[in-house]
Amino acid sequence: MAQDKKLVEAITSMEEDFAQWYTDVVRKAELIDYTSVKGCMVIKPAGYAIWENIRNELDRRFKEAGVENVYLPMFIPESLLQKEKDHVEGFAPEVAWVTKGGLEDLQERLCVRPTSETLFCDFYKNDIHSYRDLPKVYNQWCSVVRWEKTTRPFLRSREFLWQEGHTAHATAEEAEARTEQMLNLYADFCEEYLAMPVIRGQKTEKEKFSGAEATYTIEALMHDGKALQSGTSHNFGDNFSKPFEIQFTDKDNKLKYVYQTSWGMTTRLIGAIIMVHGDNSGLVLPPKVAPVQVMVIPIQQKKEGVLDKAAEVRDALKAAGIRAKMDDSEKSPGWKFSEQEMRGIPVRVELGPKDIAAGQAVVVRRDTREKITVAIDELAAKLPEILASIQHDLFEKAKKHRDSHTYEAHNKEEMKDLADNKPGFIKAMWCGCRECEDAMKEEFGVTSRCMPFHQEQIADTCVYCGKPAKKMVYWGKAY
Amino acid sequence: MAQDKKLVEAITSMEEDFAQWYTDVVRKAELIDYTSVKGCMVIKPAGYAIWENIRNELDRRFKEAGVENVYLPMFIPESLLQKEKDHVEGFAPEVAWVTKGGLEDLQERLCVRPTSETLFCDFYKNDIHSYRDLPKVYNQWCSVVRWEKTTRPFLRSREFLWQEGHTAHATAEEAEARTEQMLNLYADFCEEYLAMPVIRGQKTEKEKFSGAEATYTIEALMHDGKALQSGTSHNFGDNFSKPFEIQFTDKDNKLKYVYQTSWGMTTRLIGAIIMVHGDNSGLVLPPKVAPVQVMVIPIQQKKEGVLDKAAEVRDALKAAGIRAKMDDSEKSPGWKFSEQEMRGIPVRVELGPKDIAAGQAVVVRRDTREKITVAIDELAAKLPEILASIQHDLFEKAKKHRDSHTYEAHNKEEMKDLADNKPGFIKAMWCGCRECEDAMKEEFGVTSRCMPFHQEQIADTCVYCGKPAKKMVYWGKAY
Numbered sequence: 001m002a003q004d005k006k007l008v009e010a011i012t013s014m015e016e017d018f019a020q021w022y023t024d025v026v027r028k029a030e031l032i033d034y035t036s037v038k039g040c041m042v043i044k045p046a047g048y049a050i051w052e053n054i055r056n057e058l059d060r061r062f063k064e065a066g067v068e069n070v071y072l073p074m075f076i077p078e079s080l081l082q083k084e085k086d087h088v089e090g091f092a093p094e095v096a097w098v099t100k101g102g103l104e105d106l107q108e109r110l111c112v113r114p115t116s117e118t119l120f121c122d123f124y125k126n127d128i129h130s131y132r133d134l135p136k137v138y139n140q141w142c143s144v145v146r147w148e149k150t151t152r153p154f155l156r157s158r159e160f161l162w163q164e165g166h167t168a169h170a171t172a173e174e175a176e177a178r179t180e181q182m183l184n185l186y187a188d189f190c191e192e193y194l195a196m197p198v199i200r201g202q203k204t205e206k207e208k209f210s211g212a213e214a215t216y217t218i219e220a221l222m223h224d225g226k227a228l229q230s231g232t233s234h235n236f237g238d239n240f241s242k243p244f245e246i247q248f249t250d251k252d253n254k255l256k257y258v259y260q261t262s263w264g265m266t267t268r269l270i271g272a273i274i275m276v277h278g279d280n281s282g283l284v285l286p287p288k289v290a291p292v293q294v295m296v297i298p299i300q301q302k303k304e305g306v307l308d309k310a311a312e313v314r315d316a317l318k319a320a321g322i323r324a325k326m327d328d329s330e331k332s333p334g335w336k337f338s339e340q341e342m343r344g345i346p347v348r349v350e351l352g353p354k355d356i357a358a359g360q361a362v363v364v365r366r367d368t369r370e371k372i373t374v375a376i377d378e379l380a381a382k383l384p385e386i387l388a389s390i391q392h393d394l395f396e397k398a399k400k401h402r403d404s405h406t407y408e409a410h411n412k413e414e415m416k417d418l419a420d421n422k423p424g425f426i427k428a429m430w431c432g433c434r435e436c437e438d439a440m441k442e443e444f445g446v447t448s449r450c451m452p453f454h455q456e457q458i459a460d461t462c463v464y465c466g467k468p469a470k471k472m473v474y475w476g477k478a479y
Numbered sequence: 480m481a482q483d484k485k486l487v488e489a490i491t492s493m494e495e496d497f498a499q500w501y502t503d504v505v506r507k508a509e510l511i512d513y514t515s516v517k518g519c520m521v522i523k524p525a526g527y528a529i530w531e532n533i534r535n536e537l538d539r540r541f542k543e544a545g546v547e548n549v550y551l552p553m554f555i556p557e558s559l560l561q562k563e564k565d566h567v568e569g570f571a572p573e574v575a576w577v578t579k580g581g582l583e584d585l586q587e588r589l590c591v592r593p594t595s596e597t598l599f600c601d602f603y604k605n606d607i608h609s610y611r612d613l614p615k616v617y618n619q620w621c622s623v624v625r626w627e628k629t630t631r632p633f634l635r636s637r638e639f640l641w642q643e644g645h646t647a648h649a650t651a652e653e654a655e656a657r658t659e660q661m662l663n664l665y666a667d668f669c670e671e672y673l674a675m676p677v678i679r680g681q682k683t684e685k686e687k688f689s690g691a692e693a694t695y696t697i698e699a700l701m702h703d704g705k706a707l708q709s710g711t712s713h714n715f716g717d718n719f720s721k722p723f724e725i726q727f728t729d730k731d732n733k734l735k736y737v738y739q740t741s742w743g744m745t746t747r748l749i750g751a752i753i754m755v756h757g758d759n760s761g762l763v764l765p766p767k768v769a770p771v772q773v774m775v776i777p778i779q780q781k782k783e784g785v786l787d788k789a790a791e792v793r794d795a796l797k798a799a800g801i802r803a804k805m806d807d808s809e810k811s812p813g814w815k816f817s818e819q820e821m822r823g824i825p826v827r828v829e830l831g832p833k834d835i836a837a838g839q840a841v842v843v844r845r846d847t848r849e850k851i852t853v854a855i856d857e858l859a860a861k862l863p864e865i866l867a868s869i870q871h872d873l874f875e876k877a878k879k880h881r882d883s884h885t886y887e888a889h890n891k892e893e894m895k896d897l898a899d900n901k902p903g904f905i906k907a908m909w910c911g912c913r914e915c916e917d918a919m920k921e922e923f924g925v926t927s928r929c930m931p932f933h934q935e936q937i938a939d940t941c942v943y944c945g946k947p948a949k950k951m952v953y954w955g956k957a958y
Contacts, residue, residue, distance in 0.1 A: 033602060033605065033606065035551070035552055035598070035601065035602065036556055036559060037552045037554050037555070037556060037589070037598075040552035040553075040554060041552070042549060042550070042551050042552070042602050043549060043550040043551075044549055045547035045548065045549055045594075045617070048547075048548045048549050048550055049547075049548070051550075052548065068524035068527075068528075069527045069528070069531065070521060070523055070524055071521070071522040071525050071527055071622075071640060072514070072521050072522075072531075073514055073516045073519035073520070073521070073638055074519075074553075074591075074622060074624070074638055075516050075519060075575075075638070076516070076894050077515055077516060080515055082905060091716050093581055093582060094581050095575060095581070096554075096576075096577045096579070096580045096581075096589075097578065097579040097580075098575045098576060098577050099576065099577075099578045099579065099627040100575070100576040100578065100588075101574075101575045101576075101637075102572055102573050102574070102575075102626040103572060109579075110516065110575075112577065113555075119516075120516070122514065122515050123512060123514065126512065127512065138524070142622070143550075143553060143621070145553070147581040149581075158580075159553055159554070164802065217647055314549055329842070371907040388939065
């Protein structure tokens with residue numbers, strides 16, 4: 001069985017080559033496949049099922065937060081893209097252009113949306129007239145295109161799936177509140193659902209979104225000590241509403257510009273799950289996001305009664321609301337264990353003739369490999385507890401990893417030493433100057449990840465120039 | 480309140496101008512908005528929520544039928560599109576071409592997918608090796624682009640949302656069974672969920688999908704007597720697997736080509752719902768697909784206790800699993816009734832001080848306008864029955880309309896008379912020749928909708944040429 005072999009043959013260890021380990025996991029856990037379209041990937045069933053769970057849970061939280069879904073065109077006329085100066089400068093160099101429709105050359109070329117601020121503005125301009133039409137809290141689930149030169153599955157590809165929320169408000173305060181609300185929704189989602197701790201903060205001027213007044217971000221630390229920007233929320237003020245002329249008549253009968261926000265999360269989160277929780281046996285999925293939570297694996301399945309009992313257990317688990325499957329393929333139990341581990345299924349239940357005779361089964365946790373003997377009759381009651389415990393422990397483990405890889409630098413020398421030798425977050429004070437930020441990237445290879453909402457005064461002077469410090473910043477190397 | 484007025488001012492009656500009535504409904508029920516992108520539309524919250532219900536229910540049925548979701552790139556390299564001769568001839572004239580990525584001209588231009596057979600083939604070629612890898616029963620939810628010259632909201636637009644299933648099988652028989660299974664799934668979905676009766680049948684050679692061996696279709700009759708193709712399922716045989724070289728090693732150790740199918744449904748279904756169930760007050764949504772099933776409308780809502788009682792009723796309905804909302808805006812009850820009717824919400828519950836004093840409410844059906852007095856305490860128990868009854872009655876009404884607009888033609892004269900004077904389906908025998916089919920279009924303006932699975936021998940000779948008949952065909956004018 002050549003295919004089984006391919007799946008479970010050893011993957012590169014993460015200590016040896018983290019990038020190769022990552023590529024091995026995405027391929028061997030069958031999350032993606034490469035395509036003839038350079039820089040684009042196929043998201044295979046195991047990968048797409050993770051995205052479906054992310055989407056469904058985020059969408060549920062969105063709807064609780066008053067968000068309504070819409071769908072806007074994938075094409076943006078060039079003239080529309082150019083209306084906001086900073087925005088076009090940020091995106092024009094990396095868009096794909098449609099120049100021909102059917103057999104005819106287009107009079108105006110269209111870009112495939114890299115993000116849809118401009119289209120939402122064009123829509124809101126016609127849809128908003130009065131304060132009664134506000135707020136607009138719309139979101140769309142779609143794919144976007146950015147013509148990246150170097151790509152990596154989930155982390156950076158020319159096309160990716162995401163959601164983009166775009167809102168319009170009567171006041172600056174309301175826009176600011178929505179920007180923060182959505183960032184916190186993202187952070188809670190990452191921590192509660194993906195078991196991934198994040199730092200909440202604000203991007204510097206240099207790192208903020210093209211056209212935004214302020215960009216908030218959540219930053220997670222991967223297993224290799226690199227940071228991953230996991231979700232962003234932007235407050236545009238009236239930067240877009242002025243060039244796009246989105247005005248409304250307020251209660252005081254005056255014509256005013258709306259205040260806008262946007263916020264997005266992408267399939268990149270799947271990359272984050274892999275790099276936060278994965279190990280040298282493959283993927284490790286937190287139970288809440290796992291498409292299959294429990295794999296029942298019969299041992300000596302040809303013996304009478306084994307398959308029947310295994311199916312009975314699977315059905316009892318499903319009836320208890322657990323996403324359970326049974327692997328009754330003709331592979332050996334060893335292969336099946338390796339496959340279940342590679343695919344990151346949180347728990348397997350081993351069930352053989354001796355177990356059945358003793359009225360028990362062996363439950364094996366994917367994260368710790370701990371084996372727990374449970375009476376067959378109690379599986380449906382015990383497994384939710386075990387799954388909850390895995391979810392909790394994965395978060396704690398990731399948090400411990402992050403905290404133990406978060407350092408402080410008080411001067412250039414410490415910064416250089418940490419940047420060279422200690423992969424992780426580096427907390428350091430900053431004067432607020434673009435020059436220092438550029439120099440830190442140039443000399444130490446680190447970028448500002450965020451100015452955390454939770455500030456600490458770890459020194460009084462800028463780590464780079466020694467002038468009075470304004471903010472504590474998380475620095476790091478990033479995906 | 481200019482906006483309310485705009486919404487509820489009279490729409491064109493369907494008897495006066497059906498096309499204008501349709502446009503009025505999609506705009507005034509706030510399903511779509513036009514955009515700066517010619518031929519593309521914004522699907523607004525009320526429209527998108529209908530699509531979400533369609534998607535969720537179809538997806539649930541797909542998963543029960545063993546379908547797995549994936550996501551493939553939106554771009555197709557020109558060389559890939561050209562591999563299957565008939566397919567490229569069918570689609571090349573109506574695709575959008577990306578010729579530039581970022582600042583560089585592409586070496587090979589990419590089309591924005593009009594459909595993804597060629598990409599799935601390219602993927603399957605690498606993913607399928609052995610009979611153990613079969614069948615592949617994959618589907619994706621995405622948008623596609625076809626550069627149509629004339630467009631209409633939902634019915635024909637340059638970009639639309641759909642699902643496209645693509646399967647690969649070891650045998651021709653299995654592919655044929657899957658083609659039929661999915662067509663029947665579509666038909667059941669339309670009849671059970673959208674309350675829309677359909678004719679199941681096969682397309683003629685002329686009307687089949689480019690590259691298919693056989694195309695099955697479901698055809699529905701709109702209120703104006705025109706047909707709408709509502710879903711199709713294609714059996715490709717090995718037409719694609721040969722040029723794409725998708726081969727597998729079978730159990731007998733021989734290398735064989737796979738057999739393939741594809742099947743799709745689109746946002747066009749929303750157009751069908753409008754044109755099958757709508758009336759001169761606006762949209763009429765079957766309860767199963769309606770995003771809001773019941774609107775509770777308080778009367779004299781400023782009187783003490785009215786809003787509280789209305790909210791209590793809404794909450795009780797929601798607790799009973801009904802998608803209920805309350806309209807507590809400051810508009811007059813009359814406006815609210817008109818809005819609820821325009822938006823097609825299946826039921827409204829009117830609740831004023833007198834009703835509350837009498838412990839009852841007035842339930843008004845959207846479809847029949849029947850008023851039913853129900854005790855407030857019994858609303859949560861009675862409304863599911865009323866909604867089920869509306870769902871049932873809408874189907875029966877649509878079926879009655881279709882059956883009473885289905886005619887038989889036995890010769891050219893009858894065909895011409897029906898085509899000119901009786902909008903609807905025309906059943907007539909056909910010899911099987913392309914020439915007769917072309918002539919019927921030329922002379923009578925009708926196309927073959929399908930050769931129904933349920934055949935009737937209504938004559939022995941072709942309605943056009945008089946030669947021996949092979950098939951009974953449904954003919955009609957179509958969207």
